[in-house]
Amino acid sequence: MKVPISLTVNGDTYDLAVDPWRTLAEVLREDLGLTGTKVGCGHGDCGACTVILDGRPVVSCLTMAMDANGRQVLTVEGLAPAGDELHPIQKAFVEGAAIQCGFCTPGMEMSAYALLQANPQPSEEEIRRGLSGNLCRCTGYNKIIEAVNTAAGWMVEGAGGPGGRGTGSSAGEGAGGRGAVPLGNAPGCKDGPADAGEGGA
Numbered sequence: 001m002k003v004p005i006s007l008t009v010n011g012d013t014y015d016l017a018v019d020p021w022r023t024l025a026e027v028l029r030e031d032l033g034l035t036g037t038k039v040g041c042g043h044g045d046c047g048a049c050t051v052i053l054d055g056r057p058v059v060s061c062l063t064m065a066m067d068a069n070g071r072q073v074l075t076v077e078g079l080a081p082a083g084d085e086l087h088p089i090q091k092a093f094v095e096g097a098a099i100q101c102g103f104c105t106p107g108m109e110m111s112a113y114a115l116l117q118a119n120p121q122p123s124e125e126e127i128r129r130g131l132s133g134n135l136c137r138c139t140g141y142n143k144i145i146e147a148v149n150t151a152a153g154w155m156v157e158g159a160g161g162p163g164g165r166g167t168g169s170s171a172g173e174g175a176g177g178r179g180a181v182p183l184g185n186a187p188g189c190k191d192g193p194a195d196a197g198e199g200g201a
C-alpha cells in the first residue's frame with residue numbers, strides 16, 4: 001500500500017504516493033527525475049547519493065522516502081542559483097579539474113556544501129574529514145580537496161556567487177534523527193580522502 005508524503009525539494013513541494021520500502025534516492029531519481037543524485041553502492045558506503053535533508057547531509061540510498069515526509073531536501077540540482085550560473089563549489093570543481101568520470105561529484109559537492117555551511121573556513125584536515133564519507137575512484141582526492149578550499153575562499157570573499165538555495169543553516173552539524181542516515185557512519189569512511197595520499201589529475 002502506498003503512503004502519501006510531501007517533500008520539498010530544492011524549494012518546490014511535491015505531494016507523492018510512495019511504497020514504504022522505497023528510498024529517498026529512488027524517489028528523487030525515479031519519481032521526480034532528479035538524476036543528479038547518483039547511486040553508487042546503494043549501501044551507505046560511497047556517499048555518491050548525498051543530499052541535504054533539513055540542513056544536514058544524509059546518504060539518500062539508506063534514507064527512506066517516508067522519513068523525508070514534510071521535510072526540506074536539497075539536491076545538486078538545487079545547489080546552483082537559477083540560470084546558467086554555477087554554485088562556487090561547482091565552479092571550483094570545474095576550474096580545478098576535480099572531476100573525472102563525475103559519478104562521485106554530486107555527492108562530493110553536497111558534502112562540501114554542508115561542510116562550508118557549518119565551517120566556512122575549514123583547514124585541509126577539516127575538509128578531508130568533511131568529505132571522508134565520500135569515495136572517489138578517479139581523482140586521487142587532492143584536486144577535490146583543493147577545489148573545496150578554493151570554493152571556501154570565494155564564498156568567504158563573496159566573490160564566487162551566491163550560496164545556493166540552501167535548506168537551513170545547520171548543514172554539516174552532523175546528521176541523523178527521524179530515520180535519516182548520516183554521512184561518516186558508513187564503513188567505507190576510513191578509506192576516503194582523509195587517508196588518501198597523492199593522487200592523479
Ligand code: FES
Pocket residue numbers: 038039040041042043044045046047048049050059060061062
Ligand atoms: S549510493 Fe548511497 S552511500 Fe553509496
Ligand code: FES
Pocket residue numbers: 098099100101102103104105135136137138139
Ligand atoms: S570522479 Fe570518478 S569517481 Fe570521482
